[in-house]
Amino acid sequence: MNKKKIALMLLGIGLLGLIVAACGAKSAETPAPPTPITVTKIVEVTKEVPVTVEPPDPAEQAREWLPTSLHGTAAGKAFWYAKENGGMENLTGIPFDQLPCKNCHTLYNKVEDKKGQPRCESCHINDKYAPVQAIVKLPQFPDDGRAQGCLSCHGRQRFEYGATKPRLDPNTGDPVADPVTGQIMTEPLVTDVHRSPAPYGKGLGFTCVNCHGVEDTHGDGNTYRSLLESPNTQCTDCHAVEKLSQTPGHTIHGENMSCAACHAQTVVSCQGCHINGVMAGLPEYPNARVIGWKFLIVNDEGKYDLGNIMAATYTTDTGEAKSFVAIGRYYDHSIGKPKTREDKVALCASCHASNVVKQYEETGVITLSKWDEAEGKMVYPTKGVIPVPANYQESFKLAFPIITNIDEVLQAWKNGTPQAEVEKMTKWALGKDTVDLWQMLFAKPLDKMPTQMLIEQIEAFFPAQ
Template identity: 20%
Template sequence: MTTADTHKKASLFLLLLALLALPGCTRAGKVSQCVLCHPKIEKVSKSHADCVSCHGGDPSIKNKHASHLAMYGPRNPAAPEHWEKTCGSCHLYQLDRVRSNLMYTTTGMIKNIQLTWEGPGGLYSSRGGNDYDAAGKARRLKPVAELDHISGELYRKFCSQCHVATESGEVYGASHAAGCAACHFPYNDRATYQGGDASARGKGLYAASHAMEKLPGTEVCARCHNRSGRIALSYQGLYDGNNSMVPTRNGQPGPVMTSGGRNLTHIASDIHFAAGMECIDCHTSRDTMGDGYGYENMYLQTEVSCEDCHGGARPPRYQRIAGESDEAIRESRGYAMQMRQGMKMILTAKGRKYSNVFYRDGAVWVLGKRSGKLFKSRVITGTPEHSVAGHGRMECYSCHSRTVVQCYGCHTTYDRSKPGMDYIAKMATPGRFSEKEDYRMLYPFPLALNQRGKISTVTPGCQTFVTVIEPDLSVSKDEYVARFKGKKQLRFAPFYSHNTGKKAIGCGECHGNPAFLGFGQHVVSGGEIEGTLICEQSADKPLDGFLTLQGGKVRAYSAITRENSRPLNGAEVRRALSVNLCLVCHEKAKDPIYRKELNYRALNDALHRRLLSAP
């Protein structure tokens, strides 16, 4: 072989290597035509180098139309219509979990809408199908397209836009793809591509980049979690209440805008966000993608709690990684730091290992999955201020929530004379929804017993007044309040606002303000407490509370949703208010008298009589 032949072969070899290095350019040893039209498109990831494995099509055909005929999508091969052939062909374990995940099925949301709007029974989901309940029992979910009731209409025309079973591309700041791409290929505010592929740049509906977001950031979560409880807004210290498009800067809306023409202003952010933690640093993949079982409410799917990292009556629990196949090792391969065999991993409330929280050198450490930062978690077990007798019934966030978003009076109109977009059927059908609220506030917030039997923050859920206009413009329902537990009543729901502060609410503030106990804004007159936030549709039942005190008796007039949940009863209210007698002198939670149940008769002993009678 001559020197020229050697150089020629070497040049050809280097050229082949260069072609192989192009993103997504090969399949079965053949050079793909994809890169000829998309030469600067971003590589999805190191493990997703082949266009056709995800997108389908025939990369050997030069004709654009012919090569695209067999594509999945073609914009989004990760959509539920295609994910078994695309994402699921490699990630079947994850796909099986996502298919039963509440963010896909929305079974809990549909169920609660049915309850709010007096809908028929039965379990529905975004697309229907089979899964297993928390006890492992097989169940059949009917598709919500078959829910022939106003509750089904509300979901299809309102709520379905915010969940991963369907794409949402028309909402500024809240658009997202369907299926796996909703989280892993996030949209920007206008759902337009901003990457290097000139043929798609500036067009929609596309992800902002063709590169996969393996670990979604907080801004991805905020695409959906900015309505209803608004937890993504509260977590970041943003608030959309009572201002609409009121100008706040240079005569323009702002400083931050989000979906629905809402004008966001700043409040104190959650302490975890301020420290640099993202949503996924607390929430496990089983929270976000499901664990393979179908649940009927999000609080049943969620497996994390404050006590996991901070302790409570007992310190945080941990378990060592025993083998190389442990899920904590596998999941953490994509983190800034991978877990190792032998590490002591903190356990969730469901007794499963976190993949980024561990015990080392006598402390609990939380790894920022994306940032690589290590956050030291303070363990509060046994500290005086967390050992107050009776406070074992309190959720951590009942004292440590800075704010709780409360939307009072949701007036919803369903007008059958006008068309509305059905996002499940993907077509306009008769019936359009509109809504308005009476009032929004952040603080103070009411407390009640939640499904765990603990005292928790609650928020309206829901205070719906329904008006239905028929095709002939007659009104069949006028500000109607649906029945719940056999009677017409408004509802509150246990709720964690994700706006936590290091400093707890003061003892005197909580025990001295009946609003925290469920009386709302009020006046105290003699032995009675009367609410003052009155709606014309509920003149005798104030919107921002659920208790009244009349004639010395505590009465509840609104319900707390979820099993075993309820307002505080009369004895509990009196006990909470009686603490004020002690707080006059013993104002700190660290005071030793709070280590055991208070004895109010002590005020009659010789010491207290002398102190109380002193000038």
């Protein structure tokens, strides 16, 4: 083999060795991890998939919630009466559970082994001889005028719905007789835009359940001491704030005043309740259900709000009369809507050109009730908007009547005399004309009385069209 071939062969062997060495070193290295690649693709959803949620059975939910509701516990009266809350127990010395009041509401269950348990039948009455309730119709109740529940217990609301007055001729002021029967025609004493028929309201025919839903009746699973601290229907549930008319009342007072403080035409006040009658077994009724006034207080949110007042008397075993007055926030179903310029001016003037405020500023006194000795009855001289001043305990003047023939009317009641007749045969006399105990809950007095203006100044807010 010549030298040239040998040299080429050695060169080839050397190159082969270098290649093998290089490949061996490469195979010993750790392979690099793969690099992920993210591909984003927007997928348009063209169909909604409905989620089915089975609503709770109404009957089961009612059974679960009713025991803790205010209708179940009847806690409202007990809370206001309790001595620790400044209530009338301080005068009577009798615990609430010893009063017949506890036998009311859904806890009044006489069924064996269920005494004291809430019962549905307290409201869902299906007996034509139950307390008259035909004025209100709830959708789940019969259409034949039988009892409907709510107003059997809510007496002031029953008065709002059912009280009437003679219809008067607008020209002569004389009562108007029906041309067919000759009977004097009547019209509602207390009207409301939501429930009263035209022309007294909008003719909507609202009943309780149009505004008060299941949580107002069966509860919401929580316990409350009073209606005034529980969630409740609000005007703004239907009347959105942003859609309200831009009247001075809304623009000036929209943030510092409740709707009812202006729009409620009156409150129904029970005045002159003689607690001894109830303790003896009489139905609960006052000396008078007073309308034509409404009270202005400050609520817990610091807004001017609608208030009410209740006056009651208790007679001790020695015959001494003890007087009591409670003041609190309130809502009355007498909502009105001013239509004309004159209506709007009058509404503003009820606070800002007020005879009540004038009387208070001149005398320091606002007389809410007094005993008319000549007539032998109570009179209630002050009407309109009554602001509750800071010194209301000194400025408010009231009289307190007592029943003088409890035994007689109690026997008539036991004999089956209707309550209306029992009330008519009740004899009253003056118990006292000073207040022994004041109570104010869920409300505060005004720190100053409403600014007073001339009618011409108020009219300037409503230019004539």
